Amino acid sequence: MYRNRRRQLLGAAAMTVIALGLQNRDAKAQENPNAANPMPPVVVDQGNATPSSKKAVRKKIQSSGGQSTSTVSEQSTSEPSNPLDSPDEAEVVSGVGSKGMAVPLTSTRLSRQTIQSQMPASSDTAQLLTTVPGVSLFTSGGISSLPAINGLNGDRVKVLVNGMVISPACTNQMNPPLSYIDPSQVATADVIAGVTPVGKGGDSLGGTITVESLPPQFADVSEGVRTSGSISAFYRSNGDGIATSAHAEAATRNVSLGYTGSWAKADDYSRGDDGPIVRSTLYQAYNHALTLGMKNGADLFTFQGVYASVPYQGYVNQRMDMVDNDAWLFNTRYMTHFNWGTLDVRAFYHQTKHRMDMLEDKSGAMPMSVDGTDAGYSVKAEIPLTTVDILRIGNEFHRQTLNDWWPPVAGMEPMMGPDTFIDINHGTRQRLGTFAEWEHRWDRAWSTLLGVRNDMVWMDTGDVKGYSSMYAADAAAFNAQGHARTDANFDVTALARYEPSATETYEIGYARKTRSPNLYERYAWSTGAMAADMIGWYGDANGYVGNLDLKPEVGNTVSFTAGWHDRARHTWEIKVTPYYTYVQDYIDANFLKSQSSMGGGMDMGGMGMMDMASTEFVTLQFANHAAQLYGVNVSASLNLWESNVYGQFGLTGIIGYVNGENLDTGDALYHMMPLNAQLTLNHRLGNWSNAVQLNLVNAKDDVNALRHEPTTPGYALVDLRSSYQWQNVRLDFGIENVFDKLYYPPLGGVDWADYAAAGQSGLISPVPGQGRSFNAGVTVSF
Template identity: 50%
Template sequence: MSSFTPRPQEGRIPPFRRRLARTSALALMAGTLPWLPTVAYGQQDAADAKAPVVALPAIDVDKDFVPGGMSVPPVDGHLGRQAIADRRTGTPDTAALLSGLPGMALQGAGGISSLPVIRGLGDDRVLTLVNNVPITASCPNHMNPALSYIAPGDVGAIDVLAGVTPVSRGGDNIGGTIAVTTPDPQFAGEGQGLAVHGDASTAFRSVNNGTTVGGHLSAATDRYVVSYAGSWSRGDDYDRGGDGKSVNSTLFETQSHALSLAARVGEDGVLEVRGGVQVTPYEGFANQRMDMTDNRGTSVDAHYKAGFAWGRLDATAYWQHVRHAMNFLADKGGYDDGGMPMNTRSNADGYTVKADIPLSAADTLRVGNEFHHYALDDWWPPVGGMMAMMMGPNTFHTINGGTRDRLGTYVEWERTWGGGWSSLAGLRNDTVWTGTGTVSGYNASYAKDAAAFNARDRSRTDANVDATAELRYAVGDQATVDLGYARKSRSPNLYERYAWSTGNMASSMITWNGDGNFYVGNPDLKPEVANTVSTSLSWHAATAADGEGATPPPAWEVRLTPYYSYIEDYISQRRLGTVVSNGVSFAKVMFANRDARTYGVDLSGRATVWRDADLGVLGVSGSLGWVRGQTVSDDDGLYHMMPLNGRIGVEHTLGGWHGAVDVQMVDAKTKVDHLLNEPTTPGYTLVNLRGSYSWGNIRVDVAIENLMDKAYALPLGGIDYGDWQAGNHTTPLGSLPGPGRSFNAGLTVAF
């Protein structure tokens, strides 16, 4: 990887904005202080405030049912420790854990880098948080998304919030929020002394000879916890269904390590400092021209949470550094002759501060402030040999000293009105500043584009306003009706605004859709603004506390959620021309604002067939999702809309045994984005089996995925560029095939 020293930047964000952000946080906290003496909890709440903090068990919607008001449950999908343990043997990709949740889909990418899609909106349109920290993909192909930095075995819980999301759960998104958290620190009991515990696990997947090894170790007293988490995964090119041929450019290797120190602060506070590194030496991308040849991420964050007489405080500060490199792996020709190196370096730092303040037994006020600074350099070193005339003699600067800073503040009010009614209303402001320095190309052929870009004002300021209003009515004890409206905004990312070259080679490197098209940035892009309405109708069987005071899951439950969103200034494209390569036509486009709409419905449910002391528990579950996305002007389809899809599952639990049969059904994809030449895909049905058995501290997992070895194409997988390139362009360029039959096995030993 070549070195690079960025030039002085005209487009950098002025330093006073950082001071403004820090001052805003202090002002928010200071403004809250006058409330503190006047807020009364009541006698029971005061007693609770003095109780020590303990780690609560994660709630899994498949296992536990929690009745309550607006805040319980506050999510559209949840995975707890048990559900994650059931799924992680089959994948090293944390995003893949979300598969099957209502409204969720996955956009195909690398072996650990799938991009989550919520109700037709994905990638940067979805806010992804890992331990309250936003992580930005630092790559023109978005090869290193947020969830690629945490291994499935290190995840404690995942919450998914779609569409109408509370302003307290994040801004700068229009699709929803995915919040991933690691397990809470486990302190020893008072007087217990030093408690040491951990686990080691391994998994194997036959479809790509994939292997995962991971482990956790912690040492705790009643005041301190030191913990380590580590994981290593690799896989060859996976075999596709049907004929079993390998799909080129799907291999990968990655490892991650994290060390944390947690300490009790006072009677009801916990401070945790966590540092981590992630190294991915290679990862193939079958639907991209490039592959990842190195990715190194380093992060440090500190998280403090505590209860006080006035309420609860939660604060996080963080720093991240990423070095990323792309080139060609062997399937696409390798880089022994230099290939086409593309390097990225980014730094991010920021904070979040939020407070929950009960104003009365019926009212809760939430206030928060956050700041996120992101700096990016993207450069392509020159190459020698036969390619020197095209990619030399100078360095190509794609993003030179790019910055994207965001300052957000919100206020939210939740109230229980009585008579079954409750409400949630919030208002949020996110100011986003973007800018970049001057750029240059490999040679004089890029001079015209570079001069025009350098001559213009490149600094932009977006003042985004979000609002959410939700109303819930509980119809007796067995049904609830939720009605919500949200205005959500997202500012363009740095590549959407500042990818400046219209040249074929340079613009072909700017794409995260996996479509092979050519993209040019647009500094005049406006922020997207989505106005979303949705309603959820939920029914469940009557429940009652058992003899120990716990509420078991209802015998059945059903949830129906229709939704509609009108998106002003949706960041789409306008066509600049057509590029023909080896007989295949690709679109050359510039990012452009167009109004769009998305609408659809999610249906999910579960039921217990029987619950018997001798036969165990047998349950069935299912989900159905349908979404459409269109541009308003011409009703053309939006890219990466999942076709009608459903899932039916049967689960059985008896003692240490847990088994499941899962059937996934996907309709043909015929509604496509014609502007981007999106391919259609046929429908398919997959059958998956999995089972696990636990003896004390030992757990064994087995699974067969794609039991019938079905040949199918991934609806959101994009094009099969890797096989087309490896075949020297002699085969048709089709859709990316999905994996074939895989025999999976896993072993976990806890101590």
């Protein structure tokens, strides 16, 4: 196993060295900053471009590739204004911590152009992040994938949607934060992988994902009342997927009112190689957002109300499905400027009513209900102390409440009746965070950032009970203990950046990050197989039990980033980031008991290795362990060729590798993404843009033995995308998985839906990926 790891690391290092050699050999020949209409950098913006480089790429490029630079966003004067296209960079609201060392070299921004190019392929906002170095996705529902950063997943990744902390209100995390915003509503998505400034972290380990919706647009002085809008429609052949979105806005010079709505629906998709459908992959979702903006000079006030509804969503790797999810979200923001600096204030409230049961693909019935709320605020200030010193300070509060109960099922006593099962009884989780960070520029080449943070976390819940007396022992043992817990968490971040010349940048960072357990990790109480199987967001068909004695996780991360590029940052660029994380009290799991009565076993996805016995579904209990994760992320871009006749050609690529290990047991951590790469050839000729993308994933054979994680074979997928802008109409066309390859995503979990349809006997397979799909879209702006 360790030899395989060394071979993978050496392979990744060799690819990096070869790429660096080629780039340095051809750098002078490739560098041509005075060329007309230069090919922009198609790697997403890493947040460190100089003002001069931004000006050099200011002209808008309509990119159909998987990656683009956020600074390339200005509408050509000959093109119509489209609020759903690419708002000017100046119109995207930039708050505290939007520049300087507060944006590490490991930051990536997805621009509106990049997002729009991916909209024909998916209605899952998390899927937008697949072009970001270090990001991988857990398979979940059709619009509810769970992002992981550098191998750290779930609640270890901080996700902010318009500044809101949205806690999943579900035992399986079926409603993660990104499921509450449709891709059509996203203006920008920022990702920090690894070492994160304290002002953007807190209660997380792996990094931060920040998604902002379309900002309010205002009329010019001469316009009076300005109106604008757009309508989009998309079709995806695999699963007969349909998605629509609309935007309308009316604005004066100081007041703006806008509406954005979307609807998406798909049936079960078909696997590759002209195979059958993959059960429990259907979904339907609605999203409506109303935004009010008021501007007074440079000060801005916004208020947004959102209604998000998911009538149903299948979950192929879970025993349950979502049968209803209604949510209301409200957020407000006030950004103002004083002589001493900038003040950024946000507040939010979120309420979700979530219902689970089994859709037709799965037999049986088991209603489950969750009501959850989130409320909070953040107050941040950025104070330029001198011309070379910046102080950022802030205070945040977040309160989560959760009620989780399971109504009885007639005729299923005593296992599922006659009483209501109380899983979480008025659970609360409150966090108060305070931070301060100091940025200093020592000279032209050296800059540093030092930040400290404290988060106080208070958790509590009430007494519980089961369906019947068969759960009495577990309930009594839980109720006899005190439930209130208080965690005092402290974080530190230190970053140093060195820019010796206009063609190279280096950054080294250290972060100590802390995360307290979530409500289910601490308070899920039943050891019964049926009840425990309802807990868990891993897609492994195993059961989980909480642990009142859990300690907060403490992660210590060291990373180093080296970046080389031409002077203008738009002919070629390469960036390499190795990292290492040691996690004290990592929340993993311990074996509690086997579930021999559940039947079946696990198939290795065509690897031809071992088949698991019928006793291999297990019940586990969350427990603290020591763990380590290490890996490397590589991203690169190259302007290949420019021609007045044939257009512009560019090449981008990313490589990722991560390895995680439980140091107490020697077992691999669950759901570590194997060595993978993405290579995209981009082309633009006038208003016509094209991309050919190759996705390469190595075989996953280093798996978590405790959960009996299935192995998966390696694969290569080819995707095509094309778009054309004609006056106020944009046309999109694409083919996903061109050769209809049968493959199994390494983080897909097990295909419980197919296994259940077969009577829960025989072998259980990894979840197959989606087969070939022809995608088309049209957007009309006015």
